[in-house]
Each structure stands twice: as C-alpha cells, then as structure tokens.
Amino acid sequence: xxxxxxxxxxxYKGIVKGNMGTTLLTVAVMTLAxxxxxxxxxxxxxxxxxMNRQGINNLYGNIVIEPEDKKSLIVNSKRVTDLVESVPxxxxxxxxxxxxxxxxxxxxxxxQNVNTGRYSxxxxxxxxxxxxxxxxxxxxxxxxxDDNDRDKIIIGKDISGGYEGSFEKESLxxxxxxxxxxxxxxxxxERKYTVKGIFNSKFVQSDKNAFITxxxxxxxxxxxxxxxEIIIKVDESQPESHYITKFKDMGLKESxxxxxxxxxxxxxxxxxxxxxxxxxxxxxxxxxxxxxxxVVYINILNKKRQIGILQAIGIDKVIIVRSYTxxxxxxxxxxxxxxxxxxRLLLVPYFAGHPLEFPVGDVRLxxxxxxxxxxxxxxxxxxxxxGYMPAKKQTxxxxxxxxxx
Amino acid sequence: MSTMLKxxxxxxxxxxxVLTHALKGVSFEIKKGEFVIIMGKSGSGKSTLLHxxxxxxxxTSGEIYIADKNIKELSTGxxxxxxxxxxGYIFQEYAILxxxxxxxxxxxxxxxxxxxxxxxxxxxxxxMLEMVDLGHRLNHxxxxxxxxxxxxxxxxRALINSPQILFADEPCANLDTLxxxxxxxxxxNLNKSIGQTIxxxxxxxxxxxxxxxxxxxxxxxIKSDKYKIKGELI
Numbered sequence: 001x002x003x004x005x006x007x008x009x010x011x012y013k014g015i016v017k018g019n020m021g022t023t024l025l026t027v028a029v030m031t032l033a034x035x036x037x038x039x040x041x042x043x044x045x046x047x048x049x050x051m052n053r054q055g056i057n058n059l060y061g062n063i064v065i066e067p068e069d070k071k072s073l074i075v076n077s078k079r080v081t082d083l084v085e086s087v088p089x090x091x092x093x094x095x096x097x098x099x100x101x102x103x104x105x106x107x108x109x110x111x112q113n114v115n116t117g118r119y120s121x122x123x124x125x126x127x128x129x130x131x132x133x134x135x136x137x138x139x140x141x142x143x144x145x146d147d148n149d150r151d152k153i154i155i156g157k158d159i160s161g162g163y164e165g166s167f168e169k170e171s172l173x174x175x176x177x178x179x180x181x182x183x184x185x186x187x188x189x190e191r192k193y194t195v196k197g198i199f200n201s202k203f204v205q206s207d208k209n210a211f212i213t214x215x216x217x218x219x220x221x222x223x224x225x226x227x228x229e230i231i232i233k234v235d236e237s238q239p240e241s242h243y244i245t246k247f248k249d250m251g252l253k254e255s256x257x258x259x260x261x262x263x264x265x266x267x268x269x270x271x272x273x274x275x276x277x278x279x280x281x282x283x284x285x286x287x288x289x290x291x292x293x294x295v296v297y298i299n300i301l302n303k304k305r306q307i308g309i310l311q312a313i314g315i316d317k318v319i320i321v322r323s324y325t326x327x328x329x330x331x332x333x334x335x336x337x338x339x340x341x342x343x344r345l346l347l348v349p350y351f352a353g354h355p356l357e358f359p360v361g362d363v364r365l366x367x368x369x370x371x372x373x374x375x376x377x378x379x380x381x382x383x384x385x386x387g388y389m390p391a392k393k394q395t396x397x398x399x400x401x402x403x404x405x
Numbered sequence: 406m407s408t409m410l411k412x413x414x415x416x417x418x419x420x421x422x423v424l425t426h427a428l429k430g431v432s433f434e435i436k437k438g439e440f441v442i443i444m445g446k447s448g449s450g451k452s453t454l455l456h457x458x459x460x461x462x463x464x465t466s467g468e469i470y471i472a473d474k475n476i477k478e479l480s481t482g483x484x485x486x487x488x489x490x491x492x493g494y495i496f497q498e499y500a501i502l503x504x505x506x507x508x509x510x511x512x513x514x515x516x517x518x519x520x521x522x523x524x525x526x527x528x529x530x531x532x533m534l535e536m537v538d539l540g541h542r543l544n545h546x547x548x549x550x551x552x553x554x555x556x557x558x559x560x561x562r563a564l565i566n567s568p569q570i571l572f573a574d575e576p577c578a579n580l581d582t583l584x585x586x587x588x589x590x591x592x593x594n595l596n597k598s599i600g601q602t603i604x605x606x607x608x609x610x611x612x613x614x615x616x617x618x619x620x621x622x623x624x625x626x627i628k629s630d631k632y633k634i635k636g637e638l639i
Contacts, residue, residue: 314489
C-alpha cells in the first residue's frame with residue numbers, strides 16, 4: 001500500500017512540478033493521437049451508414065418481398081401487405097411494379113435536340129409510399145405524385161439532368177417540371193407523361209429511377225392487385241431476420257430478403273471501408289504508441305540520474321517503474337478526455353451542421369460507443385506499454401550507470 | 406565496540422578487453438559509532454570502495470559484511486530493502502529530487518519503509534530538517550536552496566530511516582568553505598551526539614580532524630589504516 005502511494009506521489013509530483021511546456025505538449029500530442037484514432041474511422045463509418053440508410057430509406061425499406069420462385073409477380077399483393085402489417089413492429093409496407101423504359105425528351109419539340117435514355121420505372125401508391133421511403137421528401141422541383149395521377153411521372157435528378165448529378169452526361173439534359181417525356185416500355189406500350197416533379201435523394205442508385213402510380217402501371221402491364229416487390233419498413237428494435245422468420249411462419253410463400261442483400265455494390269464498399277478503418281486505426285494506434293513512447297523515453301532519459309538516486313536511497317524499482325507508467329497513463333487519459341471533448345463538442349456538431357457531400361448522400365461523423373471504448377482501451381494500453389517499457393529498461397541498469405551515465 | 410562493517414579482500418575490476426583494477430584487494434573493519442574517512446588521491450579507488458560498501462556496485466571478488474550480513478548473499482530485493490533501512494547515502498553532487506520540496510525529499514524513504522509504519526512521517530521529516538537547521542526551508546524546492554542547504558537536505562534524507570551506517574561520498578566537494586564547515590560540523594555532531602557510524606570519502610587532508618579512523622588508499626590498495634588516539638593518528 002505504501003509502495004502504491006509512493007508511486008502515485010512520485011507520478012503526481014512529476015506531472016505537477018515537471019516542465020509544464022512538456023506536459024502540455026505531450027497531452028496535446030495524445031489528444032491529436034486520440035482524435036486521429038477516431039476521426040477518419042468515424043467519417044468512413046458515417047459514409048457506410050449513410051449508404052446503408054439511403055438504401056433503406058429510398059430503395060428497399062428494411063425487408064423486400066419478391067415473387068415466389070419461377071413467378072414474375074406477387075399475386076394478391078393486398079393479402080401479403082395485410083399479413084405483414086399485422087406483425088407487431090412492422091410500420092408500413094408498399095407494393096411496387098418495376099419496368100424498364102426507354103425515355104425520349106424533345107426539349108424544343110422540333111425533333112432537333114432529342115435526348116434519350118434507358119431508365120427504371122417503378123410504380124407506387126404515392127400516399128402509402130410516403131410511409132416507407134423518403135422520395136416524397138426529396139422533391140427539389142415540382143410536386144410529388146397523387147394517388148389518382150395517370151399521365152404524370154416524377155424523375156430523379158440523374159434522369160432530368162441540370163442538377164449536377166453524378167450521371168449528368170447520361171441524363172435527358174435538363175428536364176423541368178411541366179416538360180413532357182415519352183416512355184416506351186419493354187412490352188411495346190408507349191406513354192407520354194408530364195413531368196410532375198424532380199427528386200434528389202442524394203443517393204445515386206435511386207436518383208436514376210422514375211416513379212409513376214400503380215394504377216398507371218397496372219394499365220400498362222394489364223394486371224391488378226399484384227406487385228413485383230413489396231418493401232416493408234420495421235421499427236428496427238428487432239433485427240430483420242426476426243420479422244422474416246415471422247412472415248415465413250405466417251405462411252408467406254414469397255421470397256423474403258433483408259435490405260442488405262440488395263446492397264451488393266455498397267456491401268463491397270462497406271467491407272473495403274471496414275478494412276480501411278481497421279488499418280487506419282492500427283496505424284493511428286501505432287503512431288500514438290510510438291509518440292507516447294518517445295515522449296516518456298526522453299523524459300526518462302532526462303531523469304535517469306534521478307532514477308539512479310531513487311534506487312540508491314532504497315526506493316524499489318517497482319515503485320519507480322509504476323510512477324512513470326502512471327505518468328504515461330495520465331498523459332494518455334488526458335489526451336483521451338480532451339480528444340473526446342473536442343470530438344463530441346466540436347467536430348461532431350460541426351459535421352452535423354456541415355455534412356460532407358458524397359454521391360451516396362450527406363456524410364456526418366459517426367462516433368459510436370464501441371469504437372470509443374476500443375480507442376480508449378487501445379490508447380491506455382499504448383500509454384501503459386510506453387510508460388512501462390522505458391522505465392523498466394532504465395531501472396534494469398545498474399545504479400551507477402543510471403547516476404553517472 | 407562491535408564491528409559494523411567488515412571488508413575482506415575486495416577487488417573491483419572494470420572493463421572487458423582492457424581491464425582497470427580499481428580495487429586490488431582491500432580489507433579493513435569499521436566499528437560501530439566510528440567516523441571513518443577514506444582518503445586518497447583522485448583515482449585511488451576511494452569512491453569505488455564506497456560504492457561497493459553502499460551496495461551501489463558489486464565487487465569482482467571479496468566479501469563485505471554490514472551489520473553481520475554478507476551483502477553478497479542478499480537478493481536484489483533484499484539489497485534494496487537494506488539500502489532503505491540500514492544504509493544512508495550522501496552523494497557528492499546535490500542529489501535531491503527537484504520535483505519534491507525539502508520535506509518531501511526527506512519524507513520519501515520513510516514513506517516506503519514498512520518498518521517505520523506508525524511513526525508520524527511528516528513530523529519526523531520536519532524534525533530531521535530542523536536538526537540540519539533547515540526548519541525554515543521545509544517547503545522549498547531545490548532551485549530555491551543553496552548548494553549547502555541541498556546537501557543538508559540530503560543528509561536529513563539519509564538519516565530519516567535511522568540507518569546503522571551513513572556513507573558520504575565527498576559531500577563537500579562542490580560546497581564553499583562556509584557550507585563545507587557547516588556540513589562537516591553536522592556530520593561530526595551526528596557522530597558524537599547519537600553515535601552515528603559514518604564512512605566518508607574525502608581528498609582533503611584537513612578533513613582528518615573530524616575522523617577517529619582514517620584509511621588511506623593508493624592505487625586500489627590500502628596504504629594506511631589508522632585510528633585517532635588522543636588526537637594522534639596511530
């Protein structure tokens with residue numbers, strides 16, 4: 001107990017009466033090391049989460065129901081939506097038809113400046129869709145669809161063009177609400193639509209879609225009460241697998257998938273980003289560890305005579321090593337506290353107000369508790385090693401070597 | 406008087422390829438309560454001898470007994486404990502810790518000494534500093550103390566655990582005349598008043614007047630080993 005007190009006493013005095021400039025510099029380095037450990041990793045996590053959230057909010061919901069094997073359509077989709085919505089935790093569902101369409105846009109209606117493109121056309125029940133996806137909130141020009149619309153279409157900014165989208169050159173070159181586009185469907189039916197609105201979900205995969213009403217699509221396809229897919233929103237208190245099991249238990253024969261099964265491209269991004277995050281964290285940790293080691297090592301080199309004197313007057317080397325380890329841990333802990341404060345009080349609010357704009361959406365810093373805990377543990381471990389190793393090395397020398405060099 | 410320290414044929418050789426024989430076989434005895442001065446020219450081996458006796462270094466061969474213990478038989482941990490509880494050491498340079506106040510420097514060895522548990526530590530440290538006439542400098546740091554005052558703090562620190570033997574390695578080498586007189590007077594007073602056994606290394610022949618046992622070293626060997634009897638070294 002006395003030895004422990006002596007270690008903390010020496011560490012305390014070393015910090016309080018040590019060179020204030022060195023102490024502040026060390027704490028500043030630790031602070032930056034901690035921020036470095038979390039910052040880039042948080043940006044990448046924000047990017048991954050944004051991609052995933054965009055997929056859920058604009059394309060797939062949480063769960064997608066597709067037709068049974070070897071069938072092209074879900075028949076009696078009302079039966080399916082009623083069934084899934086009866087499950088506690090399911091907040092909404094929406095049926096979609098999907099069709100490929102060849103778009104033609106003759107801006108000046110003179111046949112001389114005609115833009116064309118092949119895009120996906122999805123059909124929705126507009127009022128129901130509002131409960132499942134965020135397309136209705138993403139309108140940047142014109143209006144969202146009404147349930148009774150037949151000759152109206154809404155298109156993403158990557159179809160309309162004119163909004164500096166990711167695929168501007170492949171767009172129709174500047175469609176505005178009120179313009180007319182002609183869509184030739186795969187079954188040979190051609191329809192002329194007035195563009196009712198243009199949306200920008202900030203997610204490149206959904207901004208290349210167009211939407212019409214289910215009523216219109218059913219007239220094109222010659223079907224009713226069907227769907228190519230039903231997307232379902234749940235309250236996320238339970239994993240998607242929980243709901244999928246429930247649906248199957250209730251006798252649904254259709255194919256049911258969680259949203260992430262559709263995120264093929266983003267899934268590979270996610271995997272790569274996770275790897276990059278791990279690598280960057282490891283490098284940041286190594287840099288932090290080496291930095292603390294150098295700082296403590298130089299500190300110990302400057303105090304090697306004192307260490308020798310302490311040993312000469314009978315102070316156990318364990319006390320000495322522990323005191324320097326405590327000092328290193330203090331620097332690491334101070335860096336953690338300051339770094340965390342800067343991150344939570346400055347950087348996170350700043351990026352929440354000024355998100356980074358990526359083609360997949362607005363990216364904010366995502367600092368998660370588990371990463372914080374891992375970073376804290378990692379930096380403390382680095383601090384421990386960096387304090388312990390040089391102090392141990394120094395006290396393992398003979399007393400005279402320590403005193404006289 | 407009982408024997409406090411016994412040195413038997415101690416040698417110390419430095420180096421691996423080129424060997425330097427700092428001590429070539431030194432033997433002597435020191436009785437309890439003696440004030441011993443080890444004298445000799447620079448390079449005679451006197452500091453090396455003190456380092457062996459103070460457990461700061463290990464002899465190449467030979468035996469050293471302190472308070473009937475053969476120090477060669479002590480483990481590293483026991484040696485640390487021995488330095489803490491049985492020996493006191495004063496260095497040539499001012500060797501107090503700059504981050505601690507005078508009283509904290511003195512208090513520290515007592516803090517870790519389990520044998521002193523129950524003794525009011527800060528009171529004892531204060532007493533020791535008052536004994537070396539530094540009662541008014543308790544909370545001063547080394548940069549606020551003169552060289553002589555720092556050396557007196559080191560003496561108080563060396564005495565805090567009531568060592569059986571006090572080693573001093575040219576404690577006045579860096580002090581002015583007045584401080585030298587004060588420090589040596591203090592050591593003499595400790596020896597006379599409480600019978601503190603003191604072994605001091607010095608190169609100044611004038612210091613012999615404080616001693617009752619003078620050992621002269623030359624080229625790593627004892628040139629003379631004399632006791633003061635009726636004011637004369639015999």
